[in-house]
Amino acid sequence: MLTSLPNLLTLGRILAIPALIILLYMNEPGTRWAALVLYILACATDWLDGKLARSMGEVSPLGRFLDPIADKLLVAAIIIMLVALSDISGVSLLAAIVILCREILVSGLREYLAELRVPMPVSRLAKWKTMVQMTALGVLILGPAGPALLMLPLVGDVLLWIAAVLTLITGYDYLMRGIAHMKAH
Known part of the structure; x- marks a missing residue:
């Protein structure tokens, strides 16, 4: 259901993207700080929407898709x-390209495996990857607007x-698991 709280939080994360782009495009210290706050809120919804969906019994195909x-x-x-x-x-x-290419690869793989009705659960290491990635991007968002002593760009x-x-x-890991399922089918 689109209007469930978890799905609304996910939609909120999507709707935050244009605002984040505008704030970053303005590229002023104040807008960098505002972008960081908005980004942190968006990241928090990533954690909160899944937790709420499970605790409220509102896990939905739409939520798993969005x-x-x-x-x-x-x-x-x-x-x-x-x-x-x-x-x-x-x-x-190069690091940014690796991250973007992996996201595309895993999305395609999940889509293909979904057709075979094969779940591709998120691994513990992938959750760590997401946390480090979110932190890296948050630090880089603030970057030049942060205290120079912290060397945030570095x-x-x-x-x-x-x-x-x-x-x-x-x-x-995802690719090897996906290939194993492809070979089995």
Whole structure:
């Protein structure tokens, strides 16, 4: 049901993306801080919508469909904006590309396996990857607007590379599991 609280939270995450893009595009210290706050709220809904859906018994096909799409749209939009603003640049572009390619790969794999009625549950390591990735992007959003002493651009780049390594590991794991199911069918 579209109007259930968990689904509304997921839709809210999707609707936050244009506001995040505008705030980042403005690229002022105040708008960077506002973007960070909005991004943190969007990330919190990622955790909260699933928890509420399970606790309220409102897990729905629509929610299972929308939630990963909302996550991938949010990540892709933020990465593209950070690249456009040169907050992700140089060799760190490779980390961003790895992250985006894995998201596309896993989405396609899940879609294919769904047709076979094969579930592809999220692994514990993939949850860690998501947490590191969300943290990296949050640090990079604030980046130049944060206190210089914290070296946020450097910290964000390091976290982005850690997320990229975890992305490669979890992407490979999902791919191998998916291929095993494909061979069985």
